[in-house]
Amino acid sequence: AQTVTQSQPEMSVQEAETVTLSCTYDTSENNYYLFWYKQPPSRQMILVIRQEAYKQQNATENRFSVNFQKAAKSFSLKISDSQLGDTAMYFCAFMKREQGAQKLVFGQGTRLTINP
Amino acid sequence: DTAVSQTPKYLVTQMGNDKSIKCEQNLGHDTMYWYKQDSKKFLKIMFSYNNKELIINETVPNRFSPKSPDKAHLNLHINSLELGDSAVYFCASSQDRGRMKQYFGPGTRLTVT
Known part of the structure; x- marks a missing residue:
């Protein structure tokens, strides 16, 4: 079974700083996807960034980028120029296809606070 | 034009009751999920x-x-509710x-x- 571990329950940085959230996972699969989801206080789940395991190039989305180390099974999220609106719970997730469905396995989450 | 909607957003009930949560998606997706x-x-x-x-x-x-x-709807029915069922339930597609x-x-x- 796949497991996802986020070792930082909480993090706090000043606005405009750069912050990196850690995530490791365990799987014997070769084809899979990794995600970072953001959950603000509104509780809506928002997809931040996605990485296909077969791609060596790290995904980027504006201020968000990942450091994907497949051999180490590590998938960290870097937020540059952090903004107050980035304050939220962040979940790392592993996904594989199973019988036509996309089975997501989530980490425990990291509560990120951006201070003014 | 909400993509995935759930009703109700809040549900307060007593132990032992039966309740349902409804989910609808208008994205034309063929797979739907429930998360706790x-x-x-x-x-x-x-x-x-x-x-x-x-x-x-x-x-x-x-x-x-x-x-x-149908493909656009996935409802969740819970019988004999227990205290441990208290949670946020998410539907996805x-x-x-x-x-x-x-x-x-x-x-x-x-x-x-």
Whole structure:
């Protein structure tokens, strides 16, 4: 079974700083996807960034980028120029296809606070 | 033009009652899911339906019964509610082919007293 571990329950940085959230996972699969989801206080789940395991190039989305180390099974999220609106719970997730469905396995989450 | 909607958003009920949460998606997706987020914010998949067929059932108690009347709807019925059922329940949908992405509903906060 796949497991996802986020070792930082909480993090706090000043606005405009750069912050990196850690995530490791365990799987014997070769084809899979990794995600970072953001959950603000509104509780809506928002997809931040996605990485296909077969791609060596790290995904980027504006201020968000990942450091994907497949051999180490590590998938960290870097937020540059952090903004107050980035304050939220962040979940790392592993996904594989199973019988036509996309089975997501989530980490425990990291509560990120951006201070003014 | 909400993509994935859930009703109700909040549900407060007493132990032993039976309740349902409804989910609808207007994205034309063929797969729908239910997730449970507990008080510690941990999210775990419960069920998945593909074209109205149950394909993922993650050791959820029999008191939980999903029902998919059509591809656009996946309802969750819970019998004999227990205190431990208090959580936020999220519905999601995806398209099997194409981009791997799940679209989440706004969640339903269930409180059992």
